[in-house]
Amino acid sequence: MSKKKKFYVVWNGRKTGVFTSWKVCKAQIDGFDGAQYKSFADLDAAEKASEGKYDDYKGKNTKKPTLSSSEKAKYGRPILESISVDAACAGNPGKMEYRGVLTHNKQQIFIKGPFKRGTNNIGEFLALVHGIALLKSKNQHNLPIYSDSKIAMSWIRQKKCKTNLHFDASNKDLLELIKRAENWLKENTFKNPILKWETKAWGEIPADFGRK
16 A cells, blocks of 8 residues: 655745655755754645744644545534533553633633543543533533544443543542542433534644644
8 A cells, every 4th residue: 555645844944845755855854953844644734834833733633634625514614602622641541631612712611630540531521521510500501512532422422431441549539530420420411512523624623732
């Protein structure tokens, strides 16, 4: 199977711009102090990035091909009057944290962690439960909640965090939080729509920690 072609943007190097060969790109950055560069999956995305700033793309996953305008149109647009949740985990398992933001302006409304030994899926699950409970406490029963985790969304439907993570003294606090979340789901009802954030059409979820 042939490798998919990549495109390389150099913002700071001997020569700057878009390059179609890693060999040529490497020649611009090897040994160059403060070199700024990144690979992209398609030419349109690379050319657009070259007109912007390196900091706008630093830490973001740019290796997945972007959708065409017609493909994006199939997904519509996200509901901005909503909240978005996400988790970050350094390793799997590893140090984990999660948070929620207002979708339209990325204003953080809650953050928890870091927990010593967790997983990304656990964080996504807890973030959803936290968001649901928060909206219920504010009587915002119809506000949608976005998540980019199908697994966490399925755990919400099952009212169970179906993780295989081993728990011991190092992550006892996380286990207690999971149990509290499961109990809350069993003892409460909610009307908030739990919606899938379509990353390939809309970009990273607004609650993303930007550490990819």
